[in-house]
Amino acid sequence: MTTPSADDPQPFVPYGTPDAPRIAVRGEAHLEVDPEIARIGVGITARGKDRRAALDDLARRNTTVLDLIKTYxxxxxxxxxxxxxxxxxxxxxxxxxxxxxxxGHVHVTAELTDFAALGELTTRLADLDLTRVDGPWWALRTDSPVYGQARRQAVREAVQRAREYAEALGTSLAALLELADTDVGDARPGSRPGRVRRFSLLGAEEDDTAAPLDLEPQRQYVRAQVTARFTMAPPRL
Structure with missing residues (x-):
């Protein structure tokens, strides 16, 4: 039987040792921010006695909707x-x-960043005959810096929590062993993730121009969560 030397790989000890005790903590961040984009869906309907008449009518209405949206x-x-x-x-x-x-039916989706124009556009679209408007769906961009901000805040909280535990034992952190991203995403208190407010309007028959809708952006909730494992200097118990 050979005696292991100091240069041999040391066996993995999942729960640390008296000389290098381990501490595992979780860090969380919950941010509430304004949305960056809003999406609306526009359903355009047409009807004709024959197929060509329906197609022509649908094409005309579709062009009207697209031209209106592009003016913004x-x-x-x-x-x-x-x-x-x-x-x-x-x-x-x-x-x-x-x-x-x-x-005939065609569906158009528009994504806007100017929320002041959003209310006016949705009202003008809904004022068109045989036109349905759904939305808005408020959201953050997939590459929004808010997600990075939440992750950094979660890491800082994990480090702070670990330090507090170590200080309670009269010692300090020695090294970081592992940092794992356990959960990043949207969370909406009181509702299922992804649930949004929506409205639906059919085209009006009146000739008068409708007043713009006053739409209040829905705040977005971003959550980040990490787990971190550290070693500590041996405490004096």
């Missing part, structure tokens, strides 16, 4: 067209299957 320039960060459909409507009575009319 830099306030609109992204504009995308989603689902498109043309559906025949069959007559309820009579022999055989005869098409009574065709219904």
């Amino acid at each position: 320039g830099d306030a609109v960060e992204r504009l995308e067209t989603g689902a498109f459909s043309i559906t025949p409507e069959l007559k309820e009575k009579g022999r055989g299957e005869r098409v009574h009319a065709y219904h």
Whole structure:
């Protein structure tokens, strides 16, 4: 049987040793910030006696919506067209299957950064005939610096908590062994993650211009959580 030397690898001890006791802590951060973007969905509907009439009407209404959104320039960060459909409507009575009319639908999504323009745009869109507006969905950008701020705050809290435990034992931290990111994301107290306020308006029949909606941005809640493990200098108990 050989005696291990000082140069041999030391066995892993998960719970530390009397000469190098370990401490494991958790650090958390909860930030409440203003949203950076708002998304709205616009559903455009058209109807015609035949397929071509429905398509032409849908194309005209779609162009009207897109042109209106584009007039807001830099306030609109992204504009995308989603689902498109043309559906025949069959007559309820009579022999055989005869098409009574065709219904067309196209969905557009707009992402805005200017919330002052948001209320005016949503009102003007909702004032269009056969147009549905859903939203707004408030959010942060995926690369928002707020997420990094939350992570740094969580790390600082973990270090501070570990120091307080060490000081309570009359010692100090020696080295960081591990830092793990356990949870980063949005948290909305009192609701499920991802739940948002929304409104829906159908096109008005009046010729008068509707007053702009006063939309209050929904505050965003960002959470970060880390676990950290340190070694301490041996305390004198």
